[in-house]
Amino acid sequence: MKKFLMAAGLLAGATVSAFAGDVSGKLVLYTSQPNKDAQATVDAFTAKHPGVEVEWVRDGTTKMMAKLRAEFEAGSPKPDVLLIADMVTMEGLKKEGRLMAHDGADISAYDPALMDAEKTYFSTKLITSGIVYNTNAPMKPSSYKDLLKAEAKDKLAMPSPLTSGAATIHMAALTSNPDLGWAYYEGLADQGANPKGGNGGTYKAIAGGEKLYGFVVDFLPIREKLKGAPVEFVFPEEGVSAVTEPVAILSTAQNPDAAKAFVDFLLSEDGQKLASSQGYLPAHPAVAAPEGFPARDQIKLMDFDPAKALEQDTANKMKFSEIFGG
Amino acid sequence: MAQAFHHKVWNGERLSLAILVVCATLLCGLPLLLLFKIGLTHEGAFALGPLTDALASRSVQRALWHSMESSFLSALAATVLGTVLALIIGLTDVRAKGLLVFLILLPMMIPPHVTAIAWIQALGPASPLLRWIGLAPELGSTHPLYSREGLVLLLTLQHSPLVFLLVRAALRSFPRELSDAARISGAGTFRLLTRITLPLLGPALLASFALGFVAALGNFGINALIGIPARYTTLPVLIWRRLASFGPDVLPNVAVISVILAAVALVALLIQSFLQRRMRSSLIGLPQDPLAISLKRKRIWVELTLWTFVALVLLLPAVSLLATSLVTTYGLPLSAETLTLENFIEVLWRQSVTLRAFANSTLVAAVAATLIAAMSILLGYFLSHRHQRVRGASIFASSQAEIAFAVPGLVMSIAFILALIRPLPVLNVSLYGTLWIILIAYISVFLAVGLKPVAAAFLQMDRSLEDAAKVSGAGFARRVVKVFAPLTAPSAASGAILVFLTAYNEVTVSALLWSTGNETIGTTIFNYEDGGYTTLAAAMSVVVVLATIFVMLAMNSLANRVPAGTIPWKD
Numbered sequence: 001m002k003k004f005l006m007a008a009g010l011l012a013g014a015t016v017s018a019f020a021g022d023v024s025g026k027l028v029l030y031t032s033q034p035n036k037d038a039q040a041t042v043d044a045f046t047a048k049h050p051g052v053e054v055e056w057v058r059d060g061t062t063k064m065m066a067k068l069r070a071e072f073e074a075g076s077p078k079p080d081v082l083l084i085a086d087m088v089t090m091e092g093l094k095k096e097g098r099l100m101a102h103d104g105a106d107i108s109a110y111d112p113a114l115m116d117a118e119k120t121y122f123s124t125k126l127i128t129s130g131i132v133y134n135t136n137a138p139m140k141p142s143s144y145k146d147l148l149k150a151e152a153k154d155k156l157a158m159p160s161p162l163t164s165g166a167a168t169i170h171m172a173a174l175t176s177n178p179d180l181g182w183a184y185y186e187g188l189a190d191q192g193a194n195p196k197g198g199n200g201g202t203y204k205a206i207a208g209g210e211k212l213y214g215f216v217v218d219f220l221p222i223r224e225k226l227k228g229a230p231v232e233f234v235f236p237e238e239g240v241s242a243v244t245e246p247v248a249i250l251s252t253a254q255n256p257d258a259a260k261a262f263v264d265f266l267l268s269e270d271g272q273k274l275a276s277s278q279g280y281l282p283a284h285p286a287v288a289a290p291e292g293f294p295a296r297d298q299i300k301l302m303d304f305d306p307a308k309a310l311e312q313d314t315a316n317k318m319k320f321s322e323i324f325g326g
Numbered sequence: 327m328a329q330a331f332h333h334k335v336w337n338g339e340r341l342s343l344a345i346l347v348v349c350a351t352l353l354c355g356l357p358l359l360l361l362f363k364i365g366l367t368h369e370g371a372f373a374l375g376p377l378t379d380a381l382a383s384r385s386v387q388r389a390l391w392h393s394m395e396s397s398f399l400s401a402l403a404a405t406v407l408g409t410v411l412a413l414i415i416g417l418t419d420v421r422a423k424g425l426l427v428f429l430i431l432l433p434m435m436i437p438p439h440v441t442a443i444a445w446i447q448a449l450g451p452a453s454p455l456l457r458w459i460g461l462a463p464e465l466g467s468t469h470p471l472y473s474r475e476g477l478v479l480l481l482t483l484q485h486s487p488l489v490f491l492l493v494r495a496a497l498r499s500f501p502r503e504l505s506d507a508a509r510i511s512g513a514g515t516f517r518l519l520t521r522i523t524l525p526l527l528g529p530a531l532l533a534s535f536a537l538g539f540v541a542a543l544g545n546f547g548i549n550a551l552i553g554i555p556a557r558y559t560t561l562p563v564l565i566w567r568r569l570a571s572f573g574p575d576v577l578p579n580v581a582v583i584s585v586i587l588a589a590v591a592l593v594a595l596l597i598q599s600f601l602q603r604r605m606r607s608s609l610i611g612l613p614q615d616p617l618a619i620s621l622k623r624k625r626i627w628v629e630l631t632l633w634t635f636v637a638l639v640l641l642l643p644a645v646s647l648l649a650t651s652l653v654t655t656y657g658l659p660l661s662a663e664t665l666t667l668e669n670f671i672e673v674l675w676r677q678s679v680t681l682r683a684f685a686n687s688t689l690v691a692a693v694a695a696t697l698i699a700a701m702s703i704l705l706g707y708f709l710s711h712r713h714q715r716v717r718g719a720s721i722f723a724s725s726q727a728e729i730a731f732a733v734p735g736l737v738m739s740i741a742f743i744l745a746l747i748r749p750l751p752v753l754n755v756s757l758y759g760t761l762w763i764i765l766i767a768y769i770s771v772f773l774a775v776g777l778k779p780v781a782a783a784f785l786q787m788d789r790s791l792e793d794a795a796k797v798s799g800a801g802f803a804r805r806v807v808k809v810f811a812p813l814t815a816p817s818a819a820s821g822a823i824l825v826f827l828t829a830y831n832e833v834t835v836s837a838l839l840w841s842t843g844n845e846t847i848g849t850t851i852f853n854y855e856d857g858g859y860t861t862l863a864a865a866m867s868v869v870v871v872l873a874t875i876f877v878m879l880a881m882n883s884l885a886n887r888v889p890a891g892t893i894p895w896k897d
Contacts, residue, residue: 034857039677055843058679058853066569067841074747078759134657136465155466196554200858205555207657208860209451212466220858227655228664325557 024051027258030068030079032061032165033245034200037278041083044274045265052258060198061085061165072098080253081262083124085165086243087306088172088313090121093248100249102260105267114244114283123244124266126281128299129170131234132203132221137212143237144180147213148187156188157205157214160195161320166217166243167199171316172309173241173302180238182319189323207231217243222292223279235294239302244283339802343708343719346701350723353770354730357741358588364578364744365585380582389564390586392553393543396474396560400481401538405531407482408489411632413519416497418619420629427494428878429636434487435874437831438480439547439852440867444643445471445480446551447650447864454649454660455642472556480552481542483639488541489534496530497523515619528605536598540591544734546834547848551855561587562736562834569740569838581744584737591733644871651864669865680866682843683850686761690846691829694768695822698776703811703818706780712789724777731774735834742767743838759841767839768829775828776821779888783817784810816887823881827874 031038035058042054059067061084071077084090093099099120107115107122114123131141139151147156159167174180193214203220205211207229218240221233247266249259265271272284279290281299289296309316368375380386411430415423433441447453450469456462463470470476504526508518524531549560559567565583568576621628649660651669658664673680708720730738746763749756757763787810795805811818833848840849847870854863885893 034859035677035679035854035862036672036859039679042678057841057843058857060856074756074758076756134465154468194555194557196557198856198858200856201555203858204656204855204860207452207655208447209465209657210467210469210472224655224657227658229655229657231657 022051023049023255023258023261025053025255025258027052027054027081027255027262028079029054029056029081029083029262030064031056031058031083032064032085033058033083040278041266041274044270045262048265048270049258049261052255052261054262060163061089062163065089077250077252079250080255080259081247081249083245083247083266085127085245086169087116087121087123087246088169088309089165090116090246090248091306091310094118094120098251100251100253100256100259102249102263104260105263107267109284109286110267111283111285116246121246121248122263122267123246123283124271125245125275125283126242127166127245128218128235128240128242128281128301129166129215130218130240131213131236132206132216133213133232133234134206134209134211135230135232136209139213140232141213141234141236144174144184148184148191152191152213154192155212156191156193157202157211158188158193158195159199159202159215160197160324161317163196164198166241167195167215168313168317169243169304169309170215170241171320172312173304175316176304176308177238177302182323185320185323193324195320195324203231218281218293219279222290226292235299239300241302241304245280337802342704342802343716346705346708347719347723349701350705350726350773353766354726354773357738357745357770358730358733360745361581361588361737361741362585364581376578376582377585380579380586385559385564386561386583386586389559389561389583390590392474392558393560393562393587394590396477396481396549396558397539397542400478400485400542401535403478403482404486404489404538405535408486408491408534409493409527409531411486412490412493412497413523414628414632416494417523418621418625418628420621420625420632426632426636429640430490431487432875432878433483433639434485434491435827435831435878436871437547437833437848438484438545439551439833439848439855440647440831440870441484441643442480442548442551443851443855443860443863443867444647447860448643448646452657453646454653455645457659469555471552474556474558477548477552477556477558480548481545484545484548485538485541488537492530492534492537493527496527500526529602532598532601532605536594539594540732540734543587543591543594544736544834546736546837547852550852561590562734565736565740566837577740577744580740584740588733588737591737592729595732647864647867647871650861651868653861656860669861670869673862673866674869677862679845680850683845683847686764686844687830687847690761690765690768691826694765694772694829695776695826697769698773698825699780699818699822701773702777702780702821703814704806705777706784706814707806707810709781710784710787710789724774724781727770727773727777730770731772735771735832736837738771739767739835739838742770759844761844764836764839764844764846767835768825768832771835772825772828776818776825779817779821779824780814783814783888787813816884820881820884820888820893823877823884827877830877831870831874 029042033041038056038058042056046052046054064084068077068079090099094116101119103119105119105122107119110123116122131144131147133139133141137155139146139149141147141152146152161168161171171185174184175182199217199220202214202216206214206216207224209230216233218233221229221231225231225233247263249256249263253259269284269287272282272287276282276287276290279292281289281293281296285296366377367373414420415426420426446469448455449463449471451463451465451467453462471480504522505518508522513521544562546562546566549563550566553560553563561583565580565587569580650656652665652667653660654664654666654668705720705724708716709724711717711720742763743758746757746766757766791809792805795809800808831848833846833852836846836849837852840846847866851863851866851870854860854866881893
């Protein structure tokens with residue numbers, strides 16, 4: 001009933017009267033979180049700050065950025081807060097002076113490698129990309145190179161870096177690994193891989209048995225496996241790449257106070273527990289990982305340098321298009 | 327009489343006509359003109375440079391060829407399939423015709439992206455139905471629909487009801503004497519068909535083919551959901567993908583590609599009208615009930631085949647869609663343990679996006695339908711006017727509406743982005759990124775849909791009604807409100823329902839126009855499917871299909887009050 005009333009309130013555009021001294025007004029959020037999670041995040045935030053009415057839009061990071069760029073062009077960026085897949089994109093926005101620093105944010109508990117030193121963007125969780133396979137498949141892959149075996153020929157699915165931020169980082173990490181490099185991606189193309197859409201389409205193809213092996217972000221298969229889906233996520237021996245879903249406030253934010261409250265909420269232990277309850281690895285080391293994930297120290301991250309990735313981004317994508325036909 | 331019309335100054339009638347023509351031009355003609363202007367100029371001067379550059383690009387060439395090829399093949403197949411169905415139902419004595427017609431037309435009312443999702447689930451390795459009977463494709467095998475043939479198959483199924491409608495209407499307009507004469511002279515059924523019926527159907531077949539071709543050309547839902555995994559990119563998908571990945575920076579480039587797509591559609595229609603004029607055969611005699619050739623003992627087999635076909639085309643995807651919407655997670659077979667209503671609760675209760683999308687689509691479709699109904703009554707009145715000049719002006723308006731409807735929806739939405747991305751003069755507000763831009767685009771694109779039944783009703787009306795009203799001293803406004811509006815209201819209402827259904831279900835126009843808070847049902851379903859939330863997409867699709875059937879049944883209640891042929895599945 002409470003949910004219904006809240007939804008009705010949102011629909012009617014009604015604002016609940018705010019507590020004295022609390023933030024209020026409209027907050028526009030652009031996010032690449034899946035709909036369900038975005039809704040839960042917004043619900044939890046508005047439960048804490050009932051005076052704020054959150055309008056949110058969800059799309060893949062690439063499309064979201066295209067939308068935002070268009071709004072920059074028109075001189076009227078809509079969002080106050082961005083919650084998108086990766087630090088590379090944030091690094092680019094920071095360079096252009098599009099982000100507002102939030103000096104009051106408390107990040108003492110976090111690994112400094114996950115946070116921007118100038119406090120313009122903040123990682124909120126770890127979303128790793130590894131291997132997923134359909135449990136009815138004959139092979140159980142444990143290394144990236146297993147996907148080049150004959151059993152996987154024409155049975156591969158993967159997200160496209162032209163669509164997905166996580167896939168872009170994954171490509172940057174794999175191709176800068178001396179053992180794999182671009183030759184590995186050429187090998188995947190020879191195996192008949194057809195990266196076209198996002199992680200959602202990849203997961204769908206493997207859960208539905210249209211393809212058997214692929215790259216995908218960890219939470220989709222781990223979460224659905226708990227519901228009984230015939231999929232398994234593998235942390236390959238070479239390691240996984242990770243996107244950290246950073247949050248940032250735009251320098252053009254219309255409601256900076258509510259935006260700061262939103263960032264503080266995501267970084268608070270409650271916000272981190274919410275991330276964990278949604279099935280993501282929290283960035284906060286003291287918050288327990290969700291069911292289905294290995295312990296944090298078991299997860300090996302591949303080397304990754306956001307600044308270098310930003311520099312080579314276009315070249316990487318061009319190379320990728322060449323190999324797979326854009 | 328003509329002089330009498332001339333010396334009148336601005337009266338209500340002329341003012342209404344002027345406003346209508348200006349509205350239709352602003353809504354339908356100008357955005358397209360602007361698109362062509364941007365596509366065909368370079369730095370302000372007419373230039374074919376951008377066009378030849380675009381045509382030289384390999385991806386555009388490939389997409390253009392794919393678009394032409396898939397549209398041609400599917401239009402051909404749809405014409406054959408639709409004609410065969412129309413001949414069987416129109417000329418033989420099979421039973422339960424009314425129900426059959428309704429079921430054959432149903433796929434036309436279901437949005438293409440829902441059709442695509444349902445068929446993908448019906449024929450893939452995870453197909454709930456095929457798994458039950460042990461016929462599902464082997465795990466890891468490429469989905470049979472992800473190919474050129476799969477794309478053509480779905481476009482064929484989507485558009486054959488259109489052909490069926492047209493051919494059936496043509497069959498009903500044949501005078502009986504021809505077939506009677508042939509049969510008396512001893513011609514058998516086959517001979518009657520090849521010598522009399524099919525030649526007479528020529529224009530209708532041609533129109534069907536052209537309609538199927540243009541509809542396939544502009545189809546977005548099937549082209550995207552089947553074409554992308556099949557690596558078979560068509561022009562609409564190319565446009566959508568470029569704009570989605572690069573944003574308005576690529577608008578000029580996308581405008582050029584849109585011009586190419588629009589040009590293909592318009593050329594197809596021109597060829598059709600040219601050929602149509604050459605094959606026109608006028609028939610003498612009143613339309614009567616068509617033949618009911620007795621099939622005798624073959625009837626049961628013909629009926630069996632028909633019903634099997636209908637079951638395959640409707641039940642297979644519908645059951646798969648329903649099964650997917652009821653399963654806890656995609657990829658599991660549906661059983662007592664995995665059955666859940668969770669997905670429905672999620673889309674109808676928890677997700678504010680879906681609730682908003684249902685509200686938005688219902689609102690915008692209803693407003694567009696109402697405004698189009700009002701415009702149609704006025705425009706229909708002028709289209710059947712006594713005076714040549716008034717008719718000419720109103721034909722100028724209605725032709726623009728026809729063109730806006732014929733041009734692929736994605737092209738129209740690009741045209742509207744170009745027209746409305748900058749703030750409006752005088753008002754200084756930008757409609758880009760609001761719900762209004764979607765509403766305006768709907769009115770522009772679907773005006774032709776709502777106008778058709780109303781124009782037909784006016785043509786049936788006796789003009790002496792107007793004379794009587796004039797003699798009694800009723801002015802223009804009074805005549806419209808008291809005489810014509812009530813008489814054409816049922817037709818306008820059924821036109822409005824068709825507009826409502828089309829707009830409520832579409833994704834092609836809003837795919838590029840939606841924005842924060844302004845999602846439509848179509849874009850929401852598409853985004854769920856795209857994000858891997860297949861079970862949620864399926865649940866939402868089931869709700870939309872049920873709503874569609876409900877509205878169609880509501881339309882049935884108008885059946886006795888509108889001209890024959892207004893409600894597609896009613897005689």
